[in-house]
Amino acid sequence: MNPPNIIFIVFDTLRRDICSIYGGDVKTPNIEEFLKDSNIFPRAVSSSPWTVPSHMSFFTGLYAREHGVHEDLEHGDGRVLDKIYEYNGDNIISYLKQKGYLTIGYSTNPWLSPGTGFDRNFSSFTFFSSEYMNLEEMNAVNEYKRYGKNRYEAAKNLILSGNFQEFLKYYRIHKRIIKRKREVGYPFIKGSDLIFDHIMNSSYEEPFFIFINLMESHEPSALWELDIDDRKIKYLDLSGREIISEKKMERTRNGYKRSLEILDFQFGRLIKYLKKMKLYDNTMIIVTSDHGQALKEKRKIPYYGHGNFLYDEIIEVPLIIKFNNNVKINIKNWNQSLVNIPEQIKNSIEGSMDDYMTSEYVFSESFGPVHDFETLIKEGILPSDINFSLMNEKMFYPKKAVYWKNYKLVLNGLTGELDEFTENGKSQDPNEKKEIVENLKEQIYIFKGQESFRV
Amino acid sequence: MTQEIRIEGGLSLNAKVAIAKIVINDAIDRFKRPFVVWSAGKDSMVVLHLVRNVAEERHMDMLPALFIDHGQHYEETIEMLDKISKEWNFKVIYARNEDALSAVKGNKIYLKDLNKENQEEAKKIAQPGEILKDENGEYFEYSLETSVGNHILKTIAMNNAIKRYRIDALFTGIRWDENPARSWEVFISPRENPPHVRVHPILPFTERNIWEYTFKNNLPIHPLYYQGYRSIDGKYDSKKTSDKPAWEQDLEHTKERAGRSQDKEGMMEKLRRFGYM
Known part of the structure; x- marks a missing residue:
């Protein structure tokens, strides 16, 4: 075979x-x-x-x-x-x-x-x-960060400093990327x-x-x-x-x-x-x-x-x-x-x-x-x-979830508190199902092993 | 494999304890989900105590324990588990081969009552003559004395627990001086199927060392040792070796496992290969 x-x-x-x-x-x-x-x-x-x-x-x-x-x-x-x-x-x-x-x-x-x-x-x-960027475009996206934290700031700084040539270069590339995204149907x-x-x-x-x-x-x-x-x-x-x-x-x-x-x-x-x-x-x-x-x-x-x-x-x-x-x-x-x-x-x-x-x-x-x-x-x-x-x-804070049968329990690892306890996706009162909650907490306790995660 | 028994007689107990702690620390450093195999017997009690000390030194929770429940434990054993785990504040997980235990009929386990995995395992490990036949079909005895019983009730139970709880390291209390099959074990020994490592912190301890450590640290002692048992497991298979308490017997010149039937030539070696400790 x-x-x-x-x-x-x-x-x-x-x-x-x-x-x-x-x-x-x-x-x-x-x-x-x-x-x-x-x-x-x-x-x-x-x-x-x-x-x-x-x-x-x-x-x-x-x-x-x-x-x-x-x-x-x-x-x-x-x-x-x-x-x-x-x-x-x-x-x-x-x-x-x-x-x-x-x-x-x-x-x-x-x-x-x-x-x-x-x-x-x-x-x-x-x-x-x-995003269909070519290499030149990808480089440009990284380069403009030299002029500002984001593209708006970069554009502002370039204009204010009179560096119109650079501004135009990035602006054109930016327009090109946007145009192409629209053409290919991005973001869908x-x-x-x-x-x-x-x-x-x-x-x-x-x-x-x-x-x-x-x-x-x-x-x-x-x-x-x-x-x-x-x-x-x-x-x-x-x-x-x-x-x-x-x-x-x-x-x-x-x-x-x-x-x-x-x-x-x-x-x-x-x-x-x-x-x-x-x-x-x-x-x-x-x-x-x-x-x-x-x-x-x-x-x-x-x-x-x-x-x-x-x-x-x-x-x-x-x-x-x-x-x-x-x-x-x-x-x-x-x-x-x-x-x-x-x-x-x-x-x-x-x-x-x-x-x-x-x-x-x-x-x-x-x-x-x-x-x-x-x-x-x-x-x-x-x-x-x-x-x-x-x-x-x-x-x-770290979290761990355990699924067992229809139940799901999520613990907050900093406080050991319950983030979530559900049956079939519906929230349950943990006090009414203490045994199940205890069992699921025990499973997380074993699963976490030596990690410092409070249960 | 050599048939010699290794006895580490040159080191003091303190040195052996120091070695044990190095081994335990190394394993805790390297593995994410370690467990201590604990039977309430004297050896695993020592390992448990050593691990507890290391955990305290490291300011971490005590590791959880794995108890292999083959269905034939003494009541005193179960009582000890409950009492000590509560006092020392750690979790005990019972590893049981539920499929095999629910198939027990009288003192027999029929192959047809087992699931596919257990049937295959039983056939793989059985020694000639261990699988018998009566009008209801093929069966083996519900006993820990045979290779097949030991494998199905203990090894498979343990392997299933390793898989289910994703255990990556198991601490056990085996020692070099127990028998030749254990005499050449190493401190941290990788296993396959399922993949994990066995951690053996007390390999160099002699039987005498175990009792010395037990009394020095005032560890709980299983009541059967007072009655003359030297090695305890299933209630149908453990036998007294003397009427004297275990530690007063001639430990150096008589066999520790004489009270258990597993000393049959070669069986330990085979069991070890298939994953029994």
Whole structure:
């Protein structure tokens, strides 16, 4: 028997509940059709609320604390690139390579691009810039920072100092970028079309493993977000300084939904192509996401974005697996952890068609805000007088979530207090279910191991 | 593998304690989710106490303990677990092979009542004559005396716990002087399936050292040792070696595990290979 090909697609930032196959209202005819040959996992949870630790888990089979590549309270994501390099264990890519697989990566997410360390062990890894900037333009974006913290300030300084030539140069480049973004449909289309075009124009030696990360669902999701740094939008809103209006948020929600329609369309192209090339039946296809997206739902702390919080909408993701020969498997009850992906792949290529995704207890963890505030202020993205004390209370603490059966519990690692205790997504009184709360806290206690995380 | 038993007789107890602490500290530095295997027996009690001391020195919580529950423990053992874990304030996780324990019928475990994994494991490890047959089908005895019983009730239970709790380091109380299979163990020994390391802080301790340490530190003593047992595990398989308390017996010239049936030639070596301590 020929070993199956594997295509592993990450719809970056796609939350579970909007997908029609999970009861959501976005129509996804191609994914629905694909489901006839595949298996839907009902309750998949990502191990982390943002790209880097989550992808590291996909590849290593380890939770963030175990592989060590995650944000920290002091530096945010400031040390993450170093940590990717410091990780010296094996991963599923090296395993597949050893098994004779051709390993190819395509991504539109800059965290997952050649040079970050995520490309290690891949035969080839290609990054498609989702903003369609050429090298000159990308350099220009970095260069103007010499003249001011942001482009408005840079423009002002250039004009005031009479340096009109430089001003005109950057202004033209800026106009060009904006024009191109509009032409290609950014922020709604972010490169999935390019990646699939590329795949359809390539031929791969079998067996192949292709990893694809598509950014369509990642912010920005609406035109109003285009000219503002997404971190600025997020943190000004969170600090209460510049609340995102409901009208804007509604546009963002619509744009977010539209992104899934685009992904579904592009995914349909890929499936059609695989069938045409007679590659479909002998290819295992995994479709999931690295995390979801909060769109300012009604919560104690409403939030737009991902990272930091372990809300359902941020860590509950879709998971569909088509095995080779379109085998249907028995999926166990309850929750799936995406850290089990390498084990699922290894067993599936050995011919063991069982559910390795489901675990009795499934965890997700956050170590604080993803961004480094000092840098954000230094770069002029955030004002220096932003209300930190309010932000501190809201987000400067580590969190861990555990899922067990219908229950979910989230702990604040600084105080040991409950952030969340729900059954079927509905808030519960912890005093009425003391035994369950105690058991779940014990599971987090064991899971945290030696980390100084209060339980 | 050599059949010699290694006995470290030159070092003082203090030196061996210092070595144990170096080993424990090294493992705590390097591993994220270490557990202490604890049976309430004399050796694991010493390891537990040493780990507790190190944890106090490091101002950290005591590590959680893993108790392998094969369903045949003495009541006194369970009482000790509860009492000490409360007094010392740490968590005890019970590792049980639920599938096998729920399949026990009288003193038999029928293969057909086990899940696929346990069936395969039983066939893999069973020595000739351990898998028997009656009108209801193939079975093995519900005993810790046999390779297959030991493997299914203890090793599999432990391996499942390692996987379930994602344990990366397990502290155990094995010693060089117990038998030849353990005489060439190293302090930190990597294992596969599931991947983790075994940490052996008290390898150089002799049986005499264990009792010296126990009395010096006033550690709780399992009541059965007073009755003459020298090595305690399952209640059907442990036998007295004398009527004298364990520490008053001739420790240097008689076999410690004589009261347990596992001393069969070569069995320890095989069990070790498949993951038993």
